[in-house]
Amino acid sequence: MHPILETKDLRHVYSAGTPFEHTALDGVSLSIFPGEFLGIIGHTGSGKSTLIQHLNALLRPTSGQVLLGGEDIWKDKHFTRQARFRVGLVFQYPEYQLFEETVAKDIAFGPKNMGLQPEEIDRRVREAAGFAGLPEALLDKSPFDLSGGQKRRVAIAGVIAMEPEVLILDEPTAGLDPAGRESILDNLRRFQQAKNAAIVMVSHSMEEVAANAGRLIVMDEGRVFADGAPAEVFARAEALQQIGLAVPQVTAVFLRLRAMGLSLPPVYTVEQARRAILAAKEARPC
Amino acid sequence: MLKDITLGQFFPGSTIVHRLDPRTKLVLLVGYIVALFTARWFVTYGLVLAFLLLAVGLSRIPPKTLLRSMKPLLIVIVITGLLNLFYTSGQVLVQFWIFRITREGIVAAALMILRITMLVCGTFLLTYTTSPIALTDGLELLLGPLKRLHVPVHELSMMMCIALRFIPTLMEETDKIISAQKARGADFETGNLLRRAKAMLPILVPLFISAFRRADELATAMECRCYHGGEGRTRLRQPRFLLHDFLALGLGAALVAAVAILRTMGL
Ligand SMILES: Nc1ncnc2c1ncn2[C@@H]1O[C@H](COP(=O)(O)OP(=O)(O)O)[C@@H](O)[C@H]1O
Ligand SMILES: [Mg+2]
Numbered sequence: 001m002h003p004i005l006e007t008k009d010l011r012h013v014y015s016a017g018t019p020f021e022h023t024a025l026d027g028v029s030l031s032i033f034p035g036e037f038l039g040i041i042g043h044t045g046s047g048k049s050t051l052i053q054h055l056n057a058l059l060r061p062t063s064g065q066v067l068l069g070g071e072d073i074w075k076d077k078h079f080t081r082q083a084r085f086r087v088g089l090v091f092q093y094p095e096y097q098l099f100e101e102t103v104a105k106d107i108a109f110g111p112k113n114m115g116l117q118p119e120e121i122d123r124r125v126r127e128a129a130g131f132a133g134l135p136e137a138l139l140d141k142s143p144f145d146l147s148g149g150q151k152r153r154v155a156i157a158g159v160i161a162m163e164p165e166v167l168i169l170d171e172p173t174a175g176l177d178p179a180g181r182e183s184i185l186d187n188l189r190r191f192q193q194a195k196n197a198a199i200v201m202v203s204h205s206m207e208e209v210a211a212n213a214g215r216l217i218v219m220d221e222g223r224v225f226a227d228g229a230p231a232e233v234f235a236r237a238e239a240l241q242q243i244g245l246a247v248p249q250v251t252a253v254f255l256r257l258r259a260m261g262l263s264l265p266p267v268y269t270v271e272q273a274r275r276a277i278l279a280a281k282e283a284r285p286c
Numbered sequence: 287m288l289k290d291i292t293l294g295q296f297f298p299g300s301t302i303v304h305r306l307d308p309r310t311k312l313v314l315l316v317g318y319i320v321a322l323f324t325a326r327w328f329v330t331y332g333l334v335l336a337f338l339l340l341a342v343g344l345s346r347i348p349p350k351t352l353l354r355s356m357k358p359l360l361i362v363i364v365i366t367g368l369l370n371l372f373y374t375s376g377q378v379l380v381q382f383w384i385f386r387i388t389r390e391g392i393v394a395a396a397l398m399i400l401r402i403t404m405l406v407c408g409t410f411l412l413t414y415t416t417s418p419i420a421l422t423d424g425l426e427l428l429l430g431p432l433k434r435l436h437v438p439v440h441e442l443s444m445m446m447c448i449a450l451r452f453i454p455t456l457m458e459e460t461d462k463i464i465s466a467q468k469a470r471g472a473d474f475e476t477g478n479l480l481r482r483a484k485a486m487l488p489i490l491v492p493l494f495i496s497a498f499r500r501a502d503e504l505a506t507a508m509e510c511r512c513y514h515g516g517e518g519r520t521r522l523r524q525p526r527f528l529l530h531d532f533l534a535l536g537l538g539a540a541l542v543a544a545v546a547i548l549r550t551m552g553l
Contacts, residue, residue, distance in 0.1 A: 017348070017350060017351075018297075018348070018351050019297050019299075019347075019348070019351075020297075053465065056469060058465050058468060058469060081471070081473075084468065084469055084470075084471055085471055088469070089469040091462065091465065091466045091469070094466065096463070096492055096495075096496055097463055097466040097467065097488075097492050098492065099487060099488045099491035099492050109467075109470050109471075109472075109488065110470040110471055113470060113471030113472060113473065114471060144495070158470060159469070159470065162470070162471070
């Protein structure tokens with residue numbers, strides 16, 4: 001399968017030529033495939049936010065390339081603009097970007113900029129609100145009267161309404177309560193399946209990416225430290241700890257049990273752990 | 287684009303320019319500006335320029351950074367230069383249509399451009415090498431005597447301190463909001479004036495809301511820490527005049543005196 005998005009040896013230097021010069025990305029090459037759920041993890045300052053802003057042409061690479069469907073995202077002005085619609089980016093704490101009088105109008109901002117017909121915009125607003133888990137009754141309210149979690153859903157709906165082929169979210173669950181997190185993740189998965197869109201989620205919660213992502217990219221100091229299925233990545237628990245990341249708690253417990261001589265498979269979600277323990281118990285009744 | 291505006295930014299460092307007492311630097315800046323406006327001809331300008339270059343050199347601020355901060359003022363500089371070029375009478379060199387370029391005009395334009403550039407560079411050098419807190423502390427101490435006249439010096443300098451502190455924060459915030467709206471296809475570059483003004487709404491509304499929210503949070507945080515104005519407030523860092531402060535002030539005084547004397551000689 002051909003990747004929908006690709007980066008080739010991406011480098012980004014902030015404030016070049018000042019005392020604040022900082023290389024935030026240093027030779028990042030990766031591919032994103034249609035319909036996949038990709039998790040990006042890494043500790044603060046590892047370059048995650050910088051990386052994803054390259055993927056929809058908000059930042060221009062210092063060197064290297066971003067390819068969308070095989071074509072350079074910066075090849076001409078028109079293509080760059082289209083790229084912003086095809087690759088939707090939800091910033092961290094997106095609730096602070098709302099500005100319209102009503103929720104519906106705010107969600108319609110993206111589709112309007114795409115130049116769609118009013119009926120199509122209306123359909124998309126309703127559909128996107130549904131995907132983001134917003135009840136219809138809220139559509140005519142002012143976004144500033146909503147709760148923090150609801151505002152975030154409005155902002156996410158505003159990007160989903162552009163029907164992007166790749167939806168990128170920067171820490172979409174930061175600062176939400178556990179129920180709110182689970183529900184937003186659920187909404188995202190539903191959107192992914194309904195539209196066969198690729199989802200890229202930046203997170204620093206291991207549990208969260210482990211439970212949702214089909215593939216993981218670990219960033220460290222502006223480079224790709226690991227890239228693979230969650231099982232492969234978490235198998236390198238020690239290496240992860242060395243760059244200041246922890247594996248999910250159940251994984252750590254199971255690694256410890258294995259070190260103690262129990263024959264258990266590696267796991268990274270609580271559900272897998274439950275099944276593994278039940279299977280082990282059946283194999284060796286006490 | 288906004289990243290080019292470095293007003294109020296502070297580049298931490300430990301050079302002698304950084305370590306000077308903020309009061310010294312403020313007084314030096316005033317002296318420098320007086321000298322700059324007293325300067326009249328090449329010798330006096332040269333002296334002031336030498337003083338600026340010395341300060342820049344000692345501060346280790348890259349001249350490129352300093353010059354880049356001129357960018358937002360480019361239009362002002364160009365217009366001032368052109369006005370001086372065309373509206374100074376004297377010995378005519380070139381004449382076309384209603385324009386007339388005189389020898390005196392060229393010199394006046396060059397000196398005026400030099401003056402504005404040096405004015406801005408000097409001022410920026412102060413904010414680049416002095417943290418906002420030190421700067422407002424210095425200002426408050428210098429203006430302290432005005433408290434007797436019931437001028438709210440402490441309140442004013444606290445306001446200035448907060449404003450300086452939040453310039454970079456608001457810039458960053460603006461950048462973030464612009465990026466977020468661009469990600470939704472906002473277009474700030476095409477269309478006529480009215481359309482462009484309207485395109486600013488998605489930036490201004492969130493920016494104002496967030497500025498008010500920040501102000502509110504800051505006020506609460508200050509109140510929680512029992513802030514109640516300047517009365518009886520002590521400082522963490524008591525500024526103190528050291529030898530290098532006296533030397534720098536001496537140099538500043540020499541500069542002003544030299545420029546004043548040379549000016550009377552028409553240099
Ligand atoms: N606008 C900017 N200007 C200068 N440096 C920046 C800017 N944005 C981020 N950085 C720096 O780049 C590095 C990577 O930042 P970022 O991509 O935000 O990391 P993450 O999202 O993984 O926390 C950090 O060291 C950060 O300080
Ligand atoms: Mg980040």
